[in-house]
Amino acid sequence: MENKDFDIAAFGGKRNEDIILPINSSLSVTLHQDQLKTTTTVATSRSFQEDRIWLNGKEEDITHPRLQSCLREIRRLARKRRNDGDSGVDSASLSHKVHICSVNNFPTAAGLASSAAGFACLVYSLARVFGVEGELSGIARQGSGSACRSMYGGFVQWIMGNKEDGKDSLAQQVEPETHWPELRILVLVASAERKPVGSTSGMQTSVKTSCLLKHRAESVVPGRMVEMTEAIRKKDFAAFAELTMKDSNQFHATCLDTYPPIFYLNHVSQQIISLVHRYNKHYGETRVAYTFDAGPNAVIFTLQQHVPEFVHMVQYFFPPETNGADFIKGLPVNCASLSEELKQGIGLEPMPKGINYIISTKAGPGPRVVEDPTQHLLLSDGFPKKTM
Amino acid sequence: MENKDFDIAAFGGKRNEDIILPINSSLSVTLHQDQLKTTTTVATSRSFQEDRIWLNGKEEDITHPRLQSCLREIRRLARKRRNDGDSGVDSASLSHKVHICSVNNFPTAAGLASSAAGFACLVYSLARVFGVEGELSGIARQGSGSACRSMYGGFVQWIMGNKEDGKDSLAQQVEPETHWPELRILVLVASAERKPVGSTSGMQTSVKTSCLLKHRAESVVPGRMVEMTEAIRKKDFAAFAELTMKDSNQFHATCLDTYPPIFYLNHVSQQIISLVHRYNKHYGETRVAYTFDAGPNAVIFTLQQHVPEFVHMVQYFFPPETNGADFIKGLPVNCASLSEELKQGIGLEPMPKGINYIISTKAGPGPRVVEDPTQHLLLSDGFPKKTM
Numbered sequence: 001m002e003n004k005d006f007d008i009a010a011f012g013g014k015r016n017e018d019i020i021l022p023i024n025s026s027l028s029v030t031l032h033q034d035q036l037k038t039t040t041t042v043a044t045s046r047s048f049q050e051d052r053i054w055l056n057g058k059e060e061d062i063t064h065p066r067l068q069s070c071l072r073e074i075r076r077l078a079r080k081r082r083n084d085g086d087s088g089v090d091s092a093s094l095s096h097k098v099h100i101c102s103v104n105n106f107p108t109a110a111g112l113a114s115s116a117a118g119f120a121c122l123v124y125s126l127a128r129v130f131g132v133e134g135e136l137s138g139i140a141r142q143g144s145g146s147a148c149r150s151m152y153g154g155f156v157q158w159i160m161g162n163k164e165d166g167k168d169s170l171a172q173q174v175e176p177e178t179h180w181p182e183l184r185i186l187v188l189v190a191s192a193e194r195k196p197v198g199s200t201s202g203m204q205t206s207v208k209t210s211c212l213l214k215h216r217a218e219s220v221v222p223g224r225m226v227e228m229t230e231a232i233r234k235k236d237f238a239a240f241a242e243l244t245m246k247d248s249n250q251f252h253a254t255c256l257d258t259y260p261p262i263f264y265l266n267h268v269s270q271q272i273i274s275l276v277h278r279y280n281k282h283y284g285e286t287r288v289a290y291t292f293d294a295g296p297n298a299v300i301f302t303l304q305q306h307v308p309e310f311v312h313m314v315q316y317f318f319p320p321e322t323n324g325a326d327f328i329k330g331l332p333v334n335c336a337s338l339s340e341e342l343k344q345g346i347g348l349e350p351m352p353k354g355i356n357y358i359i360s361t362k363a364g365p366g367p368r369v370v371e372d373p374t375q376h377l378l379l380s381d382g383f384p385k386k387t388m
Numbered sequence: 389m390e391n392k393d394f395d396i397a398a399f400g401g402k403r404n405e406d407i408i409l410p411i412n413s414s415l416s417v418t419l420h421q422d423q424l425k426t427t428t429t430v431a432t433s434r435s436f437q438e439d440r441i442w443l444n445g446k447e448e449d450i451t452h453p454r455l456q457s458c459l460r461e462i463r464r465l466a467r468k469r470r471n472d473g474d475s476g477v478d479s480a481s482l483s484h485k486v487h488i489c490s491v492n493n494f495p496t497a498a499g500l501a502s503s504a505a506g507f508a509c510l511v512y513s514l515a516r517v518f519g520v521e522g523e524l525s526g527i528a529r530q531g532s533g534s535a536c537r538s539m540y541g542g543f544v545q546w547i548m549g550n551k552e553d554g555k556d557s558l559a560q561q562v563e564p565e566t567h568w569p570e571l572r573i574l575v576l577v578a579s580a581e582r583k584p585v586g587s588t589s590g591m592q593t594s595v596k597t598s599c600l601l602k603h604r605a606e607s608v609v610p611g612r613m614v615e616m617t618e619a620i621r622k623k624d625f626a627a628f629a630e631l632t633m634k635d636s637n638q639f640h641a642t643c644l645d646t647y648p649p650i651f652y653l654n655h656v657s658q659q660i661i662s663l664v665h666r667y668n669k670h671y672g673e674t675r676v677a678y679t680f681d682a683g684p685n686a687v688i689f690t691l692q693q694h695v696p697e698f699v700h701m702v703q704y705f706f707p708p709e710t711n712g713a714d715f716i717k718g719l720p721v722n723c724a725s726l727s728e729e730l731k732q733g734i735g736l737e738p739m740p741k742g743i744n745y746i747i748s749t750k751a752g753p754g755p756r757v758v759e760d761p762t763q764h765l766l767l768s769d770g771f772p773k774k775t776m
Binding site: 211212215216219220242245246249250252253254256257258259260261263266267270273277 | 599600603604607608630633634637638640641642644645646647648649651654655658661665
């Protein structure tokens with residue numbers, strides 16, 4: 001079982017696509033798995049004919065190079081430990097094939113970092129099955145770059161490292177999920193459509209064609225990483241929020257500087273951005289921040305006390321299709337009324353059905369073992385449950 | 389009478405807002421006044437009580453600092469020339485007040501560079517009235533930066549200059565309008581709404597807050613100016629087109645890197661960008677380029693032979709409200725049929741009413757005197773015609 005994360009500083013491209021080395025360090029917050037999670041079951045058996053994988057109910061190609069990297073690296077680590085005499089390693093399973101079954105409780109490939117959660121969960125699960133412990137973020141990184149950060153809870157940085165073999169390109173927890181309990185995260189799901197450009201191919205084109213991306217990675221991000229770590233440590237919401245917004249905007253600026261340009265932000269995203277800036281301006285303080293990954297969905301950061309009003313404002317400016325039923329998922333949100341002064345101060349035209357729903361959540365822990373066997377996704381024969 | 393221009397390389401901010409000095413050089417093409425023009429009449433009379441101005445039928449505030457700069461500079465130049473013994477200067481008019489009347493035949497403040505055309509036309513007209521000749525782009529620049537380029541026809545660069553007083557920040561013709569007769573320009577008017585952020589206040593915020601803009605001005609633009617000048621000189625359409633698109637995208641990237649971010653491109657603009665890239669990809673060559681100023685309207689560059697097909701493709705992917713009547717304005721466009729292969733190759737969902745109309749035009753000459761007195765905008769009493 002695993003959770004997902006959201007970038008809050010320093011999105012960027014990769015300097016090495018094969019072993020996934022980034023062009024800059026980055027920082028994210030791991031979301032709570034009570035609201036957003038990937039669940040993965042891994043089984044090994046002498047009776048399995050080959051490695052197989054089922055994702056969200058559908059069998060996928062296990063020969064995908066990134067899946068193979070993770071499988072190979074975990075098995076290599078297990079063999080190394082067995083040869084070193086580590087009694088925790090399950091020697092029998094090392095010669096067995098694996099069956100992997102994984103499901104997300106959020107839409108795949110809609111810019112909700114599903115591959116990060118998926119690979120982190122896969123690597124964690126494989127490691128448990130083969131009895132491997134210790135630093136695993138370097139392996140998760142080879143599945144999906146940002147998956148390395150999802151190996152930890154709370155606020156996590158991915159240190160880009162300098163080595164050519166990537167051995168020092170690892171994730172590190174900045175602060176645990178308990179550090180800033182007032183911080184709340186709202187995922188505004190703008191669209192469940194698949195994004196037009198996959199984030200990997202998009203970023204490859206950006207690294208090749210955007211001179212602004214290069215400048216950003218070399219000259220802007222290092223300073224922002226320091227400022228962001230400091231803002232988190234001090235729980236300085238205004239500093240945290242402004243850095244988050246600026247960094248999200250700069251990432252999307254480099255997408256636009258890519259040739260041909262990449263647009264992840266649509267008109268709904270633009271309206272959310274306006275809404276946040278106008279809301280903050282109305283109160284004369286930075287109460288809310290947005291960040292956008294490779295898709296139109298917004299991730300909003302705010303403090304607990306502002307959640308009810310902000311959520312109801314979103315509902316007012318993006319009137320849902322049904323009359324609000326199921327519009328708010330996740331952590332309960334208290335009722336709030338919006339003053340006429342606020343509505344008029346914002347001065348935006350409502351955009352009906354622009355947002356499908358909101359997931360209310362907070363920072364969460366790293367990967368966890370699902371102890372309840374009824375939650376496992378593979379039956380005792382090693383094949384997925386029919387209910388999926 | 390005057391024409392308007394469109395940036396094709398190196399949009400940017402200003403290093404000095406008072407006398408309008410840019411942070412980088414830039415290059416534009418002046419559009420033909422048979423299609424897009426500003427017409428201005430200036431009259432002086434002993435009987436006028438004060439300087440007055442009417443723009444598009446409405447009296448405006450003559451005390452606007454930029455209008456005052458132009459008036460002051462032209463009068464100063466006229467006095468200087470009179471004192472130097474230049475017989476061309478109309479000494480009498482120097483002591484008179486002026487009445488100015490100006491109309492655009494295109495929507496104001498919709499990202500169609502109306503202030504550039506307007507100030508170039510104003511300065512040219514004032515100069516004629518006061519009998520001033522010679523280099524006037526430095527004065528037009530103080531009205532609206534890019535107006536300096538509109539003082540010349542064809543392909544024009546605005547050389548940023550180095551002096552603090554701006555004396556060397558002037559426009560210079562790169563090639564005349566007759567240089568590349570096959571080049572065609574299509575203005576795709578996406579919306580006649582006023583843009584949400586004025587380009588001046590937007591650019592001021594960008595200069596203050598975008599670190600990508602600074603990098604672009606210092607490290608990207610100088611090289612691109614050289615390449616662009618070369619592409620124009622050689623009439624190398626592919627090189628010209630790619631530089632134009634990359635530069636437009638990078639300008640809008642710096643708008644997004646501004647805090648709070650500025651969005652000039654809307655969903656129609658994004659669709660036009662996709663359409664152009666898919667069209668070029670379909671043919672395996674760069675046949676069409678786009679550029680966007682501070683608004684959602686696209687300016688398309690292509691060669692004469694591709695105009696009919698491209699225009700009809702735009703009409704297919706942006707079905708007009710009425711059945712095409714008045715959709716194409718300006719230079720006549722021949723009929724063309726679209727192959728099913730092309731329509732399917734593009735693979736975009738048509739966006740009804742996304743584009744109001746297309747203005748078909750080409751590069752044009754610099755400011756011209758309107759000889760026909762029936763075209764003048766002020767009556768013999770010095771007040772605007774009632775028909776306006």
